[in-house]
Amino acid sequence: MTETVPSLIPKSEPIDYSSTNNESQPLLTIRDLRVHFYTLRGTVYALEGVNLDVQKEETMGIVGETGCGKSITARAVLRLIDPPGKIVSGTVEFDGQELLNLHPKEMRRIRGKRISMIMQEPRMSLNPVIRVGNQVAETLLIHESDLSPSAARKKAEEMLQSVGIPDAGKMSKRYPHELSGGMAQRVMIAMMLVTRPKLLIADEPTSALDVTIQAQIIDLMNDLVHELQSSVMMISHDLGVVAETCDRVAVMYAGSVVEQGRVEDVLHNPRHPYTKGLLRTLPDNASENEDLYSIKGNVPSLFMPQQQCRFAPRCEFSQERCFQEIPGSYQVGNNHSAACFLHENGI
Amino acid sequence: MTAQNLTTVEVRMLRAESRKRALQDSWTLWKRNPVTIAGTLIILSLILIAMVAPWLATHDPFDQILADRLFPPSLDYWFGTDNLGRDIYSRVIHGSRLTLMIAFVVALISGPIGLVVGVLSGYLGGMVDEVLMRLSDIFLAFPKLILAIAFAAALEPGLTNAIIAISIANWPSYARLVRAETLAVRNSDYIDAVRILGAGHLRIMIYHLTPMCLSTLIVRVSLDMGTIILIAAGLGFLGLGAQPPAPEWGLMVSDGRNYLVDQWWVSTIPGIAILVVVLGFNLVGDGLRDILDPHQRQS
Amino acid sequence: MSSVDSNPSSLLEVKDLHVYFPIRGGVMRRQLHTVKAVSGVSLNLAQGEVLGLVGESGCGKTTLGRALVGLAPMTSGRVFFNAKELHHKNGKSSNHAMKMQLIFQDPYSSLHPRKQVRDLVGEGLLINGLARVEELDEKVLDILEKVGLGVDHLYRYPHEFSGGQRQRISLARALILKPELIILDEPTSALDVSVQAQILNMLKGLQKEYNLTYLFISHDLSVVRYMSRRIGVMYLGNLVEIGPTRSVFENPKHPYTHSLLSALPSIKKGKRKERMILKGDPPTPIDPPPGCPFADRCSNTQEKCRIEKPVLEPLKKESSQLVACFFQNENVL
Numbered sequence: 001m002t003e004t005v006p007s008l009i010p011k012s013e014p015i016d017y018s019s020t021n022n023e024s025q026p027l028l029t030i031r032d033l034r035v036h037f038y039t040l041r042g043t044v045y046a047l048e049g050v051n052l053d054v055q056k057e058e059t060m061g062i063v064g065e066t067g068c069g070k071s072i073t074a075r076a077v078l079r080l081i082d083p084p085g086k087i088v089s090g091t092v093e094f095d096g097q098e099l100l101n102l103h104p105k106e107m108r109r110i111r112g113k114r115i116s117m118i119m120q121e122p123r124m125s126l127n128p129v130i131r132v133g134n135q136v137a138e139t140l141l142i143h144e145s146d147l148s149p150s151a152a153r154k155k156a157e158e159m160l161q162s163v164g165i166p167d168a169g170k171m172s173k174r175y176p177h178e179l180s181g182g183m184a185q186r187v188m189i190a191m192m193l194v195t196r197p198k199l200l201i202a203d204e205p206t207s208a209l210d211v212t213i214q215a216q217i218i219d220l221m222n223d224l225v226h227e228l229q230s231s232v233m234m235i236s237h238d239l240g241v242v243a244e245t246c247d248r249v250a251v252m253y254a255g256s257v258v259e260q261g262r263v264e265d266v267l268h269n270p271r272h273p274y275t276k277g278l279l280r281t282l283p284d285n286a287s288e289n290e291d292l293y294s295i296k297g298n299v300p301s302l303f304m305p306q307q308q309c310r311f312a313p314r315c316e317f318s319q320e321r322c323f324q325e326i327p328g329s330y331q332v333g334n335n336h337s338a339a340c341f342l343h344e345n346g347i
Numbered sequence: 348m349t350a351q352n353l354t355t356v357e358v359r360m361l362r363a364e365s366r367k368r369a370l371q372d373s374w375t376l377w378k379r380n381p382v383t384i385a386g387t388l389i390i391l392s393l394i395l396i397a398m399v400a401p402w403l404a405t406h407d408p409f410d411q412i413l414a415d416r417l418f419p420p421s422l423d424y425w426f427g428t429d430n431l432g433r434d435i436y437s438r439v440i441h442g443s444r445l446t447l448m449i450a451f452v453v454a455l456i457s458g459p460i461g462l463v464v465g466v467l468s469g470y471l472g473g474m475v476d477e478v479l480m481r482l483s484d485i486f487l488a489f490p491k492l493i494l495a496i497a498f499a500a501a502l503e504p505g506l507t508n509a510i511i512a513i514s515i516a517n518w519p520s521y522a523r524l525v526r527a528e529t530l531a532v533r534n535s536d537y538i539d540a541v542r543i544l545g546a547g548h549l550r551i552m553i554y555h556l557t558p559m560c561l562s563t564l565i566v567r568v569s570l571d572m573g574t575i576i577l578i579a580a581g582l583g584f585l586g587l588g589a590q591p592p593a594p595e596w597g598l599m600v601s602d603g604r605n606y607l608v609d610q611w612w613v614s615t616i617p618g619i620a621i622l623v624v625v626l627g628f629n630l631v632g633d634g635l636r637d638i639l640d641p642h643q644r645q646s
Numbered sequence: 647m648s649s650v651d652s653n654p655s656s657l658l659e660v661k662d663l664h665v666y667f668p669i670r671g672g673v674m675r676r677q678l679h680t681v682k683a684v685s686g687v688s689l690n691l692a693q694g695e696v697l698g699l700v701g702e703s704g705c706g707k708t709t710l711g712r713a714l715v716g717l718a719p720m721t722s723g724r725v726f727f728n729a730k731e732l733h734h735k736n737g738k739s740s741n742h743a744m745k746m747q748l749i750f751q752d753p754y755s756s757l758h759p760r761k762q763v764r765d766l767v768g769e770g771l772l773i774n775g776l777a778r779v780e781e782l783d784e785k786v787l788d789i790l791e792k793v794g795l796g797v798d799h800l801y802r803y804p805h806e807f808s809g810g811q812r813q814r815i816s817l818a819r820a821l822i823l824k825p826e827l828i829i830l831d832e833p834t835s836a837l838d839v840s841v842q843a844q845i846l847n848m849l850k851g852l853q854k855e856y857n858l859t860y861l862f863i864s865h866d867l868s869v870v871r872y873m874s875r876r877i878g879v880m881y882l883g884n885l886v887e888i889g890p891t892r893s894v895f896e897n898p899k900h901p902y903t904h905s906l907l908s909a910l911p912s913i914k915k916g917k918r919k920e921r922m923i924l925k926g927d928p929p930t931p932i933d934p935p936p937g938c939p940f941a942d943r944c945s946n947t948q949e950k951c952r953i954e955k956p957v958l959e960p961l962k963k964e965s966s967q968l969v970a971c972f973f974q975n976e977n978v979l
Contacts, residue, residue, distance in 0.1 A: 065838035180927045210702035212924040215909035240911030267913045281843035283872035292843040365801035536756035544770035558760045
């Protein structure tokens with residue numbers, strides 16, 4: 001390695017997230033979000049300063065591998081972190097409102113009404129002993145107290161129809177176990193969108209489904225979200241799904257966002273070494289005679305607070321400095337940033 | 348390091364390390380729960396007391412001093428004396444031996460029977476299952492205590508027969524438990540995996556199903572120790588278990604029942620002993636459930 | 647290879663295999679329905695070949711693999727392995743089936759939670775009398791090193807390992823018997839992509855080193871494309887298309903293969919592409935109707951499709967791509 005020569009090029013400052021000088025106010029702004037889990041073996045520093053924006057009417061993807069904190073981020077937005085986990089610091093601003101210090105009662109009014117969430121395994125998140133039509137209607141009744149039960153049921157049926165459930169009147173009287181995985185996920189989507197939320201958090205909504213069903217659900221979600229003018233936070237480990245559904249994407253690694261930008265920029269012109277590596281490991285591009293690229297080493301232990309770039313031990317480009325400081329987020333293109341010292345000098 | 352220079356010493360070291368890790372995990376899980384610690388201490392002190400009973404006792408437990416009958420607790424007789432003038436403290440201390448013996452012998456008889464019947468029934472299914480389970484249903488149709496009383500009465504009253512009677516009453520519930528566990532495990536991937544390797548039924552049952560059922564069974568048996576002791580005490584109380592003058596706790600409670608109003612200690616003190624020991628076994632059983640669960644070790 | 651008739655050079659030959667499961671009910675435990683998990687699959691696998699098998703859940707690909715190793719009943723049909731016919735009795739594998747091993751999808755449920763790696767991996771040797779207990783440590787270590795594990799792992803329990811490492815242990819357990827055919831049932835679908843890459847590389851390396859034959863079952867088309875030279879597509883218990891991976895991917899002839907490929911999300915395609923999305927859910931294999939299994943969801947269903955079941959036929963003469971569709975030549979897609 002060559003000595004680091006003091007550069008003459010003026011260094012680009014890390015993006016200062018405290019001032020929002022964007023032309024339009026984002027719908028959701030997450031700043032320096034830290035979530036720790038206090039387990040018997042010690043503290044797990046699961047989220048170490050997550051910064052993320054979701055613009056209005058945009059689908060924002062969050063990708064990363066198991067344990068990178070993508071689901072925790074989503075749950076933290078809804079304040080659904082259960083003990084021993086705790087949101088330690090940070091701000092989550094939704095539509096001009098700070099969520100983290102909201103009264104639990106007000107928070108409940110936001111959940112399901114203005115922010116709703118779709119889980120990975122649809123049949124696990126539906127109540128097995130209540131007819132699906134009633135479950136959708138119940139969501140309505142909770143949030144719109146002036147609605148009569150029969151009107152709610154009627155509205156629920158309409159909603160089921162609009163998510164592409166054939167014969168919605170009959171299907172709404174079924175129990176979740178009588179539905180296929182794809183149908184159950186449609187019900188879930190109906191239930192979550194019936195209140196016309198501003199933000200929909202979808203946690204691996206298609207991972208449990210077959211590809212042909214996955215394609216149906218992705219299309220449905222794209223259409224509905226467009227129609228309702230909602231924003232979506234799409235969490236997935238499948239880069240292909242993200243490429244097909246999202247406008248922008250954030251790549252997470254070991255508790256922080258390492259790269260963020262428009263999908264075509266991040267996936268076709270990745271700047272952070274981790275994103276580059278991740279894309280190279282996909283068998284999509286490999287010819288059958290070459291070995292797949294694999295990122296050396298393992299995911300770091302999260303039992304230590306972040307004091308360095310957490311990817312540095314596995315990085316091909318790491319320098320001494322990467323082991324001593326936490327990199328800021330640097331602008332590498334239009335609306336494209338990477339948390340890596342390589343890009344400290346900008347584009 | 349290649350396979351060629353893997354010596355016996357190294358292997359021994361690896362095994363020792365593995366054992367140490369397992370022990371460490373158990374230790375962490377054990378000390379996590381103060382209730383388990385309390386239970387373990389109770390049982391350990393009971394075992395200790397049973398071992399050194401002759402040295403702890405202040406009097407001969409069989410020595411009748413009729414002049415001293417029904418003395419209240421005092422410096423001379425710590426827990427008082429009974430209707431025949433025997434020192435209750437010494438009898439309780441000696442009685443711990445009997446109690447422990449009954450509990451462990453019953454567990455050692457009915458546990459393995461339940462294990463064998465349950466694994467066979469769950470794994471083989473079909474006719475074997477039908478026959479074994481209908482048989483156990485017959486036993487389960489009666490409350491354990493009633494069944495034990497019936498068997499003890501049919502056999503000759505006495506300690507050995509009481510143990511046999513309790514064991515007969517006990518195994519069916521273990522067989523049920525083990526069968527349920529076997530059914531849950533028998534179609535799992537890891538059993539299929541050894542089947543592909545060519546394992547026969549016997550091997551699967553002994554080496555693969557039994558270890559999975561064993562921990563559930565151990566937990567259940569340790570939780571049942573209390574019940575066993577209570578049934579034994581009940582039989583003793585009814586005169587179907589240990590025979591006088593044995594210092595069996597149930598028998599002692601029974602002896603004192605005529606004096607319960609004026610000389611409360613005669614019945615109450617052995618009763619408290621039963622209570623503490625039953626509680627101890629239950630607490631240990633709860634703790635074992637956590638310690639023996641491999642999932643607990645992941646977190 | 648223009649037909650599925652006996653081929654002396656093939657390691658595994660499956661002829662018209664059916665696997666049915668009865669659904670019983672009522673007081674008398676009468677057979678009410680039949681689940682036709684696999685209904686008439688024929689295929690050939692040459693020594694050293696990797697055949698990919700794709701399809702959606704419930705298409706019977708897993709059941710096919712399980713039937714081959716004796717974990718599911720073969721209702722009818724014949725299977726030849728090394729030119730010897732396989733007989734499975736009561737789910738217990740016949741003797742030479744030791745040379746055929748299966749890797750399970752879920753690395754968390756396929757290892758006995760109370761056994762140490764040495765016993766897990768060495769089990770096969772002990773069962774088949776191939777090693778004495780004293781030799782076990784060395785033999786197991788030998789294999790462990792081949793799958794990228796070491797002496798430190800010998801006396802550890804499964805719960806101490808990550809998903810990728812567990813899959814390596816499963817593989818070691820299979821490899822120790824020196825199998826000729828390994829059936830891999832979605833070996834990486836429970837793993838992260840970066841771990842998946844490591845496992846796939848290892849599988850590929852081992853295959854080349856020992857000239858192993860793989861039946862690679864997966865729902866992930868990109869993984870199958872990378873791993874296998876030849877690929878079979880299953881739908882509702884039937885093999886609907888089989889052929890060289892490249893030609894199936896570039897020139898799919900069965901309408902189902904086509905929609906499967908089209909549904910595959912890819913980072914290359916970008917957002918909102920034109921594609922053929924299948925309507926409806928896959929039908930259940932419980933008492934399926936006669937005719938083409940795909941008739942209900944096909945865009946080109948004709949009367950004939952509902953009556954008669956199409957058989958696998960070569961695309962052209964001498965073509966190695968086989969398609970089960972009456973209108974294969976019309977499906978210019």
